Every structure is written in structure tokens, then in C-alpha cells.
């Protein structure tokens with residue numbers, strides 16, 4: 001089992017290159033199921049979740065090749081309409097093959113994802129949306145079975161804002177007969193990026209990135225080449241790491257206009273941030289000020305940055321409250337931070353963090369993707385050595401994080 005060993009106390013300094021967005025790449029890979037032409041994706045991140053999605057799509061019959069950060073996907077010979085449990089259980093985003101398979105082939109069998117560390121994360125919204133579009137959907141032996149001669153356009157109102165439900169149903173609707181309207185849709189930048197890719201493939205989607213998305217079904221889609229947007233969560237994670245260590249870094253190949261809620265919180269914490277179109281410069285001249293955070297759907301503060309800000313608040317100058325409104329169990333990193341000396345009390349979905357002058361290195365365990373990032377940040381500021389176990393969680397969403405951090409001066413190594 002691999003671990004990360006970190007000797008804390010060094011401010012991060014220098015330049016770092018941000019990779020393509022995992023949560024844009026995953027649905028876009030599934031869009032290859034919607035056409036028999038070749039889909040070419042540039043700026044692909046090299047992540048474990050991407051490899052898992054590649055394995056799943058190849059099992060379904062998509063031919064995939066990778067050259068550097070370019071991935072070619074060819075869905076001409078799809079011959080198996082199933083996403084098996086052994087793959088779906090490792091990555092919830094596998095559910096994103098459901099909409100495209102039913103849209104193009106009229107049928108799909110996708111294993112229920114099961115829960116995960118951060119909550120039960122049901123898929124009822126995905127299922128109800130397909131039923132609204134005329135699919136027959138039933139659950140049997142832990143699998144979702146969906147069938148439809150041809151999906152028909154429908155008006156679907158989301159009672160909860162859901163990112164992958166919005167993506168799944170948007171992809172289902174592009175080949176449906178008629179117009180589909182998604183009300184109270186998620187507004188994440190990754191959804192707009194997916195819509196732009198689908199429109200380049202011949203889809204007719206309007207309003208992506210707003211609360212109401214209108215999709216007019218077409219007969220078929222063709223291939224295209226699409227450049228994936230930068231990963232705003234990777235960007236935010238490096239900015240917080242620099243702020244926590246009192247550093248001075250420049251992010252390259254990022255996007256400044258999709259990180260406003262995070263930038264504003266970092267400025268409130270005392271960071272000096274200067275941005276141009278694809279670079280962000282953060283300098284942290286003194287100890288961070290404590291900042292209250294409340295997660296909510298985009299464009300509000302992202303839940304995927306909650307754990308990272310808990311690490312920042314752990315060593316800030318006062319007390320702060322973090323309220324997690326999206327997932328019911330996304331404080332798994334609290335008990336690990338306490339092992340490093342953090343003072344945190346949790347009451348339901350609210351954590352109260354009292355900043356301490358310093359954290360002490362210790363051995364801690366990663367529990368989920370963003371909790372791992374929080375522990376890396378805490379290790380970078382703790383005095384002495386921190387060892388992080390189960391770092392496969394980290395590799396799901398961060399490309400060579402120890403290499404990028406070492407280039408910023410961190411004393412961090414991966415060990416067996």
C-alpha cells in the first residue's frame with residue numbers, strides 16, 4: 001500500500017501547471033457512446049478515475065487510445081450495454097453511461113453504485129428523469145435496467161440540484177424525440193463544458209450553466225475535437241496549500257472565472273491574489289485569518305473545497321464555522337486532523353474549528369478524495385513528519401500531486 005511522507009514547515013513557492021478537469025472529462029468520455037464517429041478530447045488529466053472510466057467504456061466496446069493528454073474514443077462497435085458492479089462500485093461516476101446507452105441503443109444495465117465514504121449518494125433523480133422521458137426502468141439484483149424504443153422529450157424538475165443527474169439526462173435528451181427542459185439544473189462549469197462538446201457534436205443544447213437547460217433532440221451526433229477546461233478543484237487545492245504554508249505560487253493553465261467563491265474566501269483569509277485569463281498568483285504574507293464556509297451548489301462555495309478549507313482554518317488566527325449542506329457525511333477528515341492537533345468540534349453538518357498555533361506531524365489515513373487533499377495540506381504545515389496512508393484516494397483526482405508539490409519546494413515523497 002503506497003503512502004505519502006511529508007516533512008512540514010516549508011512555504012510553497014514557484015509555478016504549477018493545472019491539469020484538465022476530472023469532472024468534465026468523465027461525462028465527456030461517456031459522450032463517445034452517443035456517436036459512431038471518433039471523439040477527440042484534449043487536455044485529459046492522467047488520473048485513476050479516468051483509467052477506470054476507460055476500462056468501463058472499453059468493456060462496453062468503445063475503442064480508446066491515448067497520446068499524452070489527448071484521448072481518442074470511437075463508439076462505432078459498442079457491443080455490451082452493461083456497466084458491471086466491480087467497476088461501478090469503485091467509481092460512482094460510472095452511472096454516466098446510463099443516459100447515453102439508453103439514448104443511442106435503447107437499453108442499458110448499470111449496477112447501482114452503492115454508497116461511498118461521503119454519503120449514501122442515491123441515483124433516484126437519474127432514474128426518475130429517464131422514466132419521465134419514457135424509459136421503462138426497474139431495479140433487479142442490484143442493477144438498473146432501462147429500456148426505451150426512443151426517448152421522448154420531457155420537462156424535468158430537479159428537486160435537488162444534482163451535477164451528474166443533470167449531465168446524464170442532458171446526454172439522454174440529445175437524441176430524444178422532441179424537446180427536453182431541465183429545470184433547477186446544476187450550473188457547474190463542467191456541465192457547460194460538456195454541453196459545448198455535445199453541441200460541437202451536433203446536439204442542440206441551450207442554457208447550460210443556468211438553472212434551465214433546453215435540449216432539442218436530433219437524429220444522430222458526429223465526432224468532434226474538444227479541449228477540456230482546467231480543473232478548478234485542483235486549482236483551489238494548490239491555492240489553499242500555498243495560503244496555509246504562507247507561500248507564494250503561480251498557477252498556469254487554469255481558469256480564474258470559475259473559482260470566484262474560493263478566491264473570495266482566500267482573500268478574506270488574507271491572501272493576495274492576482275489573476276489574468278489562465279494564470280493565478282497567490283501570495284500569503286501572514287498567518288491565515290479564520291473564515292466561515294457554507295457549501296452549496298455552484299456558483300456558491302464548492303463542497304469539493306470544504307475539506308481543504310478545514311485544514312486552512314485549523315492553523316488560522318481565530319475560530320471559524322464550516323457548514324456542509326451537500327453531503328451527509330463529508331467530515332471524515334476531522335478525526336484525522338485531530339490526530340495532527342487540530343481543535344475541531346462537529347455538530348451534525350456543522351464543524352467549529354479553533355485555529356491552533358501549530359500542528360504536529362503524525363500518521364493519518366485518507367478516507368476519500370478531497371479528505372486526502374486536506375491531509376496533504378495539513379501535513380505541509382505540521383511541524384515534523386506526517387505519513388498519509390491509503391493515498392489511492394488521492395490518485396483518483398490529483399495527477400502526480402507529490403511531483404507538483406515537490407516542484408513548489410515541498411518536502412514530500414511517495415513510499416511503498
Ligand code: EPZ
Pocket residue numbers: 022023026092093119120121122123124125126127160161162163164165186303304326327328369370397
Ligand atoms: C458530483 O457528484 C461530483 N462528481 C462530486 O465530486 C461533487 O462533490 C458533487 O457533484 C457535488 O458538487 C462528479 O462530477 C463525477 P450530486 P454527484 O448528484 O453528481 C443527492 C469529487 O471530489 N442526490 O450533485 O454524484 C446526493 O446524495 C467528487 O470530484 C440524490 O439524492 O453529486 C447529494 O446529497 C466527489 N439523488 C446531492 O444530491 C440522486 O439521484 C448532490 O449530489 C443524485 C444525487
